Amino acid sequence: MLTALPDFATLGAALAAYIEAHAEWAEAIIFLMAFAEGLTLVGLLIPGVVMLTATGALVAAGILDFWSVYLAIVGGAVLGDAASYWLGRRYGERIFRLWPFSRQPELRRRGEAFFHRHGSKSVFLARFVGPLRAVVPTTAGMMAMPHRKFQTFNVLSAVIWAPLLMSPGHLAWTGYDVSGLGGRAGPAAADGGTGQGAAKTCVPAPPVDGMPGNAGC
Numbered sequence: 001m002l003t004a005l006p007d008f009a010t011l012g013a014a015l016a017a018y019i020e021a022h023a024e025w026a027e028a029i030i031f032l033m034a035f036a037e038g039l040t041l042v043g044l045l046i047p048g049v050v051m052l053t054a055t056g057a058l059v060a061a062g063i064l065d066f067w068s069v070y071l072a073i074v075g076g077a078v079l080g081d082a083a084s085y086w087l088g089r090r091y092g093e094r095i096f097r098l099w100p101f102s103r104q105p106e107l108r109r110r111g112e113a114f115f116h117r118h119g120s121k122s123v124f125l126a127r128f129v130g131p132l133r134a135v136v137p138t139t140a141g142m143m144a145m146p147h148r149k150f151q152t153f154n155v156l157s158a159v160i161w162a163p164l165l166m167s168p169g170h171l172a173w174t175g176y177d178v179s180g181l182g183g184r185a186g187p188a189a190a191d192g193g194t195g196q197g198a199a200k201t202c203v204p205a206p207p208v209d210g211m212p213g214n215a216g217c
Contacts, residue, residue, distance in 0.1 A: 019051070019058060026064055030055055030072040038080025040087050040095065040138045049165065056166030070162050077158040081123070081137040085150055088141025095138060111135035120149050127157035128164075 019026050033051050052073055058064040087095055095101065096108045114132055115122045123145070126136035140150055 019055065019064075026058075027068050027072045030069055031076040034073045034076025035080040035083075036076075038077050038084060038133060038137065040084040040134060052165050053168050056168060056171075059166060069166065073162040073165065074158045077127075077161065078155055081127075081154045081158070082151065084134070084137035085141040085145075085147075085154075088138035089144065090141075092142050095142075101135075107131055107135055108139075111139045115139045115143060120145060120153060123150055123153040124157040127161045 019029055037049060055069050059066045059069055101108060111132055115136060118125055122136050123140055126132040
């Protein structure tokens with residue numbers, strides 16, 4: 001199991017371990033978490049970002065494929081925000097009378113203020129601003145933002161957000177001893193683990209901005 005994550009990711013490590021134990025369902029789990037993270041109401045109640053960040057460690061460890069995880073996050077995020085948009089368009093202000101919005105009127109005010117300040121760009125920007133991620137798409141629908149414009153900013157933000165989200169987990173893993181894979185053997189050296197090739201472990205990983213493509217190889 002994964003044990004090489006830093007202390008701030010204790011919960012992420014537990015969630016990542018769950019994904020690792022159910023690897024055959026990993027993409028579906030990641031997709032659902034990304035969808036829920038962007039969904040009105042639900043995104044406020046679940047630790048979706050923590051789990052999705054932890055998937056970067058699973059990718060760096062070679063347990064999951066980068067493109068499969070990336071597409072699952074992007075797809076879930078796009079559909080989650082799209083669903084929130086249509087809820088706002090369909091139910092308008094009534095949705096803010098539901099729990100937990102009814103308990104957090106300030107969140108609605110912040111979402112509306114953010115939308116009025118940044119206009120259509122708020123859909124893109126809110127993806128990167130914590131709680132606003134769960135309220136601005138609904139506000140955009142409530143304000144009757146054109147659907148095509150909404151989806152343009154929705155997709156663009158998800159495409160950029162996904163790798164940024166995975167980066168902390170990826171960096172945490174590559175920055176620690178990869179022997180933390182427990183019973184999982186590290187990649188063998190080309191010469192069978194003897195001689196110079198055994199001096200260090202090579203963990204193939206996708207390129208990350210500012211880092212070599214195959215750190216430690």
